[in-house]
Amino acid sequence: MSFESFIALRYLMARSKQTFISVISVTSILGVALGVASLIVVLGVMNGFTKDLRDKILGVNAHAITMSIGGGIANYESVMEKVQGVPDITGVTPFIYSEVMISTASGVKGLVLRGVDPATAEKVLSIREHMEDGSFASLEQDGMPGIIIGKELAQRLGVGIGGRVNLLSPTGTKTATGFTPRVRICRIVGLFKTGMWEYDSSLGFVSLGFARDLLGWKGDTVTGLEMTVRDVYRADKVAENVTAALGGYPYYSRNWMEMNANLFAALKLEKTAMGIILTLIVLVGSFSIVTTLVMLVMEKTRDIAILMSMGATRSQIRRIFMLQGTIIGAIGTIIGFGLGLSVAYLLKRYQFIELPKGVYSLDTLPVLIEWTDLLIIGVSAMVLCFVATIYPARQAARLEPVEALRYE
Template identity: 70%
Template sequence: MKFESFIALRYLFARRKQSFISVISIISVLGVALGVASLIVVLGVMNGFTKDLRDKILGVNAHVITMSAAGNMTGYTELMNEIEGVSGVTGVTPFIYSELMASSSQGVKGIILRGVQPESADKVLTIRKYMQDGGFPELNRKGLPGIIIGKELAKRLGVGVGRRINLLSPSGKKTSQGFVPRVRNFRVVGIYKTGMWEYDSSLAFVTLDSARELLGWSNNAVTGLELSVSNVNNADVVANKVTEKLGGYPFYARSWMDMNANLFAALKLEKTAMGVILTLIVLVGSFSIITTLVMLVMEKTRDIAVLMSMGATKQQIRRIFMLQGTIIGVVGTSLGFVLGLVVGELLKRYQFVQLPKGVYSLDKIPVLYDWTDLVVIGGAAMVLCFIATLYPAKQAAKLEPADALRYE
């Protein structure tokens, strides 16, 4: 063991008369550990919330949508073939989007209607994970046209699987008696629940043919194309490739990041703000390191003078106290990592914290660790602890042996 390391450890774990220094050292370690553990747990929970929200948004929406500025798309089969050849695209499906009215004997509600192609939509959208009953294949059932609705919408209309609802389209036709809207009967063949009220209360799925008939569109018209990509974090890159592939205007592609930019920007800002606030806890822990080392320098003035009289250089004295602070930082950070990861795993496994239903999109706290966050937390804690050692170490190295031993 090196000379500086030996002295640093000896001073850090003082005994007898200097036992108070050991207590202060333990408090410093705990301060750093609690700060690091708080950062790990809070950022892990926020990452979990962000991922859960992203998954639910992408459950009912595609990673990328392609539309035409000229209006509805026709001849979309050729466009689908071109898009499928773009690197990163794993699935393409056409869709129709419209707003209309749904009614039953129990109530009336304005909804967003999505016309989908059941065979390809099931490969692009992941809403099947949230289906409580039925699914896209049920839309092709013979007889009355099928419709899939959200749990909240089903409650509002007082219907369940197998019950009928009416859809009223604003795009009607003129007759001798005036304007007559189109009204069609549908049978509920599926109910989903994402946990997001905006979707569960207003979004419904039918087949493309049913949507065209209800809206009075031609047989080969769609609103646009929905795409799934291999890496959701690169959806914006794939969107640009699709736009280039289709030759630009009037076609354009938008990723889920563009369509939900404000929401995820707010989540990112909140995560950053929480990180800064909790970093202050680590900063407080690092201040306690300064207190520990300053008290140790005052307590060990005679010992420092003796060491310097025996040949120890100012650089060696400085390194002794810098090593002490670094050891506190390493032990505190390591203990904080263990504590934070254990608490996070307990939250994930036992879910002993329940969230109020109806307030959040989930009823349990999600935890997701990002290794980038963990590296940044560990690095920041170590840097703060190291900086805290500089002033006390400098003061220790400035001692003059003759002055320190004059009154001993």
């Protein structure tokens, strides 16, 4: 053990006659610990919210989509083959997108209608994990065409599995008597619940063939292609590669990050703001370290003078007090990590904090601890505590032994 470390630890531990300074030291440690623990828990909850929201969005939507500026993709099977050959593409399925009206005897509601291919949709859309009844395969059963809708929408329309609904398309036909909208009757073959009200109350899935019939489309035209990629955070790069593989115009591709940019930007800003606010708690703890060391320098003036008269250099004196403050910060950070990780584990394991149902997209607080966040929190806390030691350590090193011992 070095000379500086020995003196720093002795000053930190041997304080039977310095009760007030000891109380300030404990307060400093607790301030740093509470700040670190708060940062770990809050950032973990924010990460959990972001992941939960991302999973729900990607459960209904694919990682990327490819469409044509002309308004549709004809002969989509040949286009699918080219897309499937792009590296990092793990699944491709065609889709038809439109907005229609859905009605029963209990009411009428606008509906975002998605035509899907049951054979390939389950490889791309993970909404199957949110299905409470039925499956995509049920869409092509013999008999009346099927539709899968959200549980919220089913409750609003007063229907369930096997119930019949009417779909009205705005793309009707002109007849001698005027404009006639297309109306088709279909049967509910599946219900899903994602936890996001926007999807559960206004989204429906039908087969590609039924969607074309309802909209009056000819041939095998689709709105576009949906894709999943190996790494969701590289979806933008893969989407660019897909467009390049198709030769560019008239094709273009978009990714999930681009289509939900505002939402995730708001979550990132909120996480940053919470991090800054809670860092102030650590800053308060670090200022307490300044107070502790300043008072200790005043208390140990004679000891410092004796050490310097015995040959201790000013740099050694400075390092003694910087080490002492750093030790206080390290103890507070370690306690904060233990406290924060324990609370995060309890929240994740027992989920004892419930959220108002219908307000949020989930019922309990989600927690996701990321090692990068832990590293940033630990380094930031230690840096703040180290910076707090610089001023009192420099003041201790500036003491003149003769002046310090003159009145002793």
